[in-house]
Every structure is written in structure tokens, then in C-alpha cells.
Amino acid sequence: MTDALAVVLVAVAATFVWRALGAVLVGRVDPDGAVVRWFALTSYALLAALVVRLLILPTGSLGQLPLWIRLGAMAATLAVWWLSRRSVLPAVLAGTLCIVAAAVVLADG
Amino acid sequence: MDRSETASAALAGLRGAAGVPMLLTAGGMAGFGALAHDTGFSGWQAVLATVAVWALPAQVVAAEMYAAGADLLAIAIAAALTSMRFFPMAVALLPGFGRPPGGMAGRLLQAHLMSATSWAFMMRPAVPTAPRPRLAYHSGFTLGCISVAAAATLAGYHGAAGLPGPLALGLLFLNAAFFMVLLADSRSRQALLAVALGAVLCVPIHAVLPEASLVLSGVAGGSIAFALGDRWRRRQ
Numbered sequence: 001m002t003d004a005l006a007v008v009l010v011a012v013a014a015t016f017v018w019r020a021l022g023a024v025l026v027g028r029v030d031p032d033g034a035v036v037r038w039f040a041l042t043s044y045a046l047l048a049a050l051v052v053r054l055l056i057l058p059t060g061s062l063g064q065l066p067l068w069i070r071l072g073a074m075a076a077t078l079a080v081w082w083l084s085r086r087s088v089l090p091a092v093l094a095g096t097l098c099i100v101a102a103a104v105v106l107a108d109g
Numbered sequence: 110m111d112r113s114e115t116a117s118a119a120l121a122g123l124r125g126a127a128g129v130p131m132l133l134t135a136g137g138m139a140g141f142g143a144l145a146h147d148t149g150f151s152g153w154q155a156v157l158a159t160v161a162v163w164a165l166p167a168q169v170v171a172a173e174m175y176a177a178g179a180d181l182l183a184i185a186i187a188a189a190l191t192s193m194r195f196f197p198m199a200v201a202l203l204p205g206f207g208r209p210p211g212g213m214a215g216r217l218l219q220a221h222l223m224s225a226t227s228w229a230f231m232m233r234p235a236v237p238t239a240p241r242p243r244l245a246y247h248s249g250f251t252l253g254c255i256s257v258a259a260a261a262t263l264a265g266y267h268g269a270a271g272l273p274g275p276l277a278l279g280l281l282f283l284n285a286a287f288f289m290v291l292l293a294d295s296r297s298r299q300a301l302l303a304v305a306l307g308a309v310l311c312v313p314i315h316a317v318l319p320e321a322s323l324v325l326s327g328v329a330g331g332s333i334a335f336a337l338g339d340r341w342r343r344r345q
Contacts, residue, residue, distance in 0.1 A: 004149060004154050004175060006181060007175045007181065008157055008158045008161070008171065010171070010181050010184050010188065011158060011167050011168060011170075011171035011185075012162050013185070014184075014186075014188035014189040014192060015162050015164045015167045015188060015189075015195065017189065018189070018195040018199075019217070019220035019223070020217055020220065021196050021199075022195060022199025022200045023199055023203055023216045023217050023220040025200065026200055026203050026204055027200075029200055032197075036193075036197050037335065039331075040193070040197075040300070041299065041300065041303040041332075041338070042190055042193075042327050042330070042331025042335075043166070043190055043191050043193055043194060043327065044292060044300050044303040044304050044330075044334075045304065045306055045307025045326060045327045045328075045329070045330025045331040045334065046170075046190050046327025046330075046331070047166055047191065047292055047327075048292055048303070048304040048306075048330070049307045049310070049322065049327055049330070050170060050285075050288060051288050051292070051308065052307075052308050052311040052315075053173060053177075053315065054173060054284060054285040055282075056312070057311075057312070059176045060144070060147040060281065061147050061281060062281050073282060074285070077286045077289055077290065078293055081290050082293075086294060088133060088287070088290050089129070089133070089136075091286070091290050092283065092286040092287060092290065095282060095286045095289075096279045096282050096283060097279070099275075099278050099279050100275045100279040103274060103275030103278045104275045107274060
């Protein structure tokens with residue numbers, strides 16, 4: 001089993017290297033170049049995969065809830081986001097409330 | 110540029126952060142704190158991650174992959190792929206500060222404090238444009254956010270440990286909710302294609318190679334969207 005502190009330090013290094021590279025190369029690179037665009041798209045795809053792993057294939061406590069409830073909370077989040085004209089806080093609150101309410105009902109039943 | 114002017118710009122930055130930016134940061138980091146608890150980090154390791162990584166996707170990726178038993182190299186690659194956005198952000202943001210005090214160390218400090226939220230905020234017209242007040246504004250804004258984030262991480266961590274089960278599960282849902290909204294907000298068709306591909310590819314890849322599924326889905330989805338998108342672009 002990998003050590004948790006080592007994991008944190010690896011994440012620190014993996015993030016800081018990009019910030020430092022930007023600070024060093026200021027004025028010498030094109031922020032809209034092909035390489036930057038590929039990385040941006042890859043990070044979007046990776047984050048989407050992360051959402052799938054967190055909600056559809058969870059390793060932790062969220063797995064206690066049935067899949068349909070997790071999918072319902074995802075749908076509620078996106079629906080409220082859309083209906084509230086793309087505001088983040090109501091959307092996140094709505095999805096979170098779905099999870100809490102479902103967990104309360106399941107715990108009682 | 111006298112000292113009181115710098116101080117008032119820093120205070121203006123702090124006031125700019127108070128409100129929606131701090132609420133968003135606190136919500137995301139409380140979710141990370143809960144996840145960190147769920148995956149077996151200690152409280153101070155969770156706070157260290159928030160303050161020293163200061164990038165929610167990389168933090169969540171690292172915690173999630175740690176829980177899944179991935180090795181350090183895989184975690185490093187996945188975290189680096191999500192954090193690449195800081196490179197173009199730094200290139201665009203830092204010239205506005207002129208020559209910061211402390212030379213390269215000062216510039217690296219500002220690059221570290223920068224977040225996606227602060228970056229978007231700094232592009233608004235209300236932010237001072239002269240280098241020194243702009244630097245002070247950015248410092249006030251980001252130091253305010255990072256302090257709130259550290260407290261929220263600890264609160265989320267202890268919330269996951271001590272709150273009743275349903276509320277703890279709600280905290281755990283926060284990360285995914287924030288990322289979903291962030292991804293849905295991408296305006297370009299090419300980015301939405303990358304999002305769809307990453308989500309769809311993750312399930313079969315995860316069944317075969319669970320430890321590498323994040324990196325593989327990201328690279329495959331991103332590359333396909335990149336190749337298709339450049340073809341679209343050429344046709345237009």
C-alpha cells in the first residue's frame with residue numbers, strides 16, 4: 001500500500017511543475033497552441049472519467065447508496081444547473097440534498 | 110505607489126473573494142476533506158494537500174486513486190494531466206504583475222496562489238490594471254481563498270468522521286457535483302466531446318485496468334476529441 005503522505009507530495013509536485021513552467025516561460029509560449037489545446041481536452045476527458053469513477057464506480061462510502069440514487073442526484077444537479085441558467089451553487093445544493101434525503105429514507109426503511 | 114495604496118488594493122482583493130468565490134472554494138474543499146477522510150488520509154495530510162497542491166481536481170484524483178490502490182507514478186501522471194491548465198493560466202496572468210518583489214521566487218509564489226477561480230476573477234474589468242495594485246489585489250484574493258479552503262478541508266474531514274451518515278454522504282457527493290457543473294459549462298463542442306468520450310470510455314477501461322482507467326480514458330478521450338476537432342476546424 002502506497003503511503004498517503006507520498007501521494008500528497010506527488011500531487012504537490014505534479015501540480016507545481018506546471019505553475020513553475022508557466023512562470024519561467026512567460027512571454028515565450030503561445031497559450032493557445034496545439035499542445036496546450038491537447039492537454040486541455042485531455043484534462044476535460046480525465047475529469048469526466050473521474051466523475052464516473054466517483055459516482056458510478058465508487059470505491060468508498062458512496063457505494064452504500066444504490067446506483068439509481070447516485071444517477072438521480074447527478075441528473076438533479078445538471079437539471080437545476082440548466083434551469084437556474086448555469087448557476088453553480090443551487091445545482092450543487094440540489095444534488096447534495098438528493099443524496100442526503102435518499103440516505104435518510106434508506107436508513108429509516 | 111505608496112504603501113497605503115497597496116494595502117487598500119489587497120483589501121479590495123480580499124473583499125472580492127468574500128462571497129461566491131469563497132463559498133465555491135469552501136464547498137469544493139469541504140468535499141475534498143470528506144473524501145480524504147473516506148480514503149484514509151490524516152487530517153493534517155488533507156490540509157497539506159489543500160494548501161500545497163491548491164488544485165481541487167489533482168487533490169481528488171490523488172485521493173481517489175490512492176483509495177483504488179494505484180501506484181505513485183500513475184497518480185503523478187493523472188494529477189499532472191489535470192493540472193496542466195495552470196501552465197497557460199500562469200503565462201497569461203503573470204505578465205500583468207510586472208516585476209514582482211522577490212524576483213522569480215515572488216513570481217512562483219503568485220503562480221502557486223493562482224486558482225481557476227482567481228484567474229477568472231482577475232480578468233474582470235473592476236480589478237486594478239497597474240502592476241503593483243494588481244499584484245496586491247491578487248495576493249489578497251488568493252490568500253483569502255486559500256485560508257478559507259484550509260478551514261473548509263478540516264471541517265469536511267471532521268464532518269465526514271462525526272456527522273450522521275446521510276450528511277457525510279452529502280459531503281462526499283460535493284466533489285462530483287462541482288466537477289459535473291464545471292464540465293457541463295464548457296462552451297466548445299470539442300470540449301463537450303472530450304467530456305462525453307472520457308465518461309463513456311471510463312467504464313469498459315475500468316473493468317480491465319482499474320488502476321490506469323483515469324489516465325487512459327483521459328488521454329484517449331482527449332486525443333480523439335483533439336483529432337476530430339482539428340478536422341472540423343479545417344473544414345469550416
